[in-house]
Amino acid sequence: MRTETDRTEARRPWGLAAFLLVALCAFVALGVWQVQRMHWKHALIARVEARVHAAPVAVPDDAKLTGEGARDLDYLRVGIAGTYEGRATALVRAATELGTGYWTMTPIRTAEGRQVWINRGFVPAGTTREQAAATTPAGEVEVTGLLRPTEPGGSILQSNQPGADRWYSRDVKALATVRGIGPVAPAFVDAQVEKAAAVQGLRPVPGLTQIHFPDSHLSYALTWFAMAAMSAMALIFVWRRGQWTA
Template identity: 35%
Template sequence: MARLILPLIFGLLGTAVLVGLGLWQVQRLDWKEAILADIEARIVAAPVALPAAPDAQMDRYLPVSVTGVLLEPAIRVLVSQKQVGAGYRIIRPLEVDGRRVMVDLGFLPVQAAQPEAGAAPVTVLGNLHWPDEVDSYTPEPDLGADIWFARDLPRMAAYLDTEPVLVVARQTDLPDTALRPLPVDTSGIPNDHLGYAVTWFGLAIVWVVMTGFLLWRMRKPVKG
């Protein structure tokens, strides 16, 4: 029996570690779901006026209502939508109270005509956002074809001569066009903790089974 003690201890310790990791991921899941619920509540809160100096941390997802004049040029960011296909996010400068900021007006199918900017004021209800879409694999904008591949706020602001502030529209009073808002939501925020928890608990079960099988094999009498 003495030779079974070391494998048994090893099996119990391994199981405890794996179960502990699974429980930690369950705690992380509760924490992440609370954060997502807070963000979702913040997104749909009553809109406020555009802050004088929006902060990327404090004002992320802040609902705002802005009224101003849409200007040229427009930026087209290549995206795709399920059951619709390829299209563009249309981003334009908006002059509001002497300031120039950017507004993401939403999705426009590839084949649809892009609405032109006009002199009439437009009201945009949306959320401030600082999307993190640029990495080392993001292609350079094709300025000749007027196609961008990510929302790069500093670069877009320089191109459009605006503040590095983006309002992502939830609703506008633009005339009826093919443009459809793509509002901010939490779908792009990863929450993989449930999958990790299932993996760790699954490994714990396998560890227990394998430990039991090893102990059973070690207890079998040797023939011959």
């Protein structure tokens, strides 16, 4: 004969309780993961800030730029000297705080023969490649800027069209291939300061590198923890209700 305790246990919402318990554990795990991500993001921001304001160093060799530690070189402040190859200048679509226009990409050749693409800066919409190339200073140039990884393929919305000389990302290998300039470093430099002979007229505006890392992990973590708390309260409620209705 079943006792009152047996009937109470039989009426408890075991299935719903199990679901709520699993949800509670999942929400807590997601909240903890977001807290860990937040600490990682803050450490990344601190490292990048230190790189951006550090004394410039030489551009790392190609092996380092393509090796396992390449990500740690992003936004590294570098200095490079050489002569620009103005004939190879290319324009890459850009949207900046100054409006829409183009990045002026021109390769620099060092005394050792190494070629590195330089983003000399922003020029407004309507600028032609010939006009941008005409801004290239002659003679020795010294550039200080931030190292950036190549951007193969195009932007999220549009693919590069090398055949039509339309560029939506700074794909250094494709740019070099179209311009026929030979091997280049697998990265480019966003110019901050350019020391060169003065050029009259249009000048690209350097120093517009956007350094932005989304940091919403705390709000996400609070959301997950709030959902965990609601799951816990719902679990308590349905369990007690099972006792009341028994």
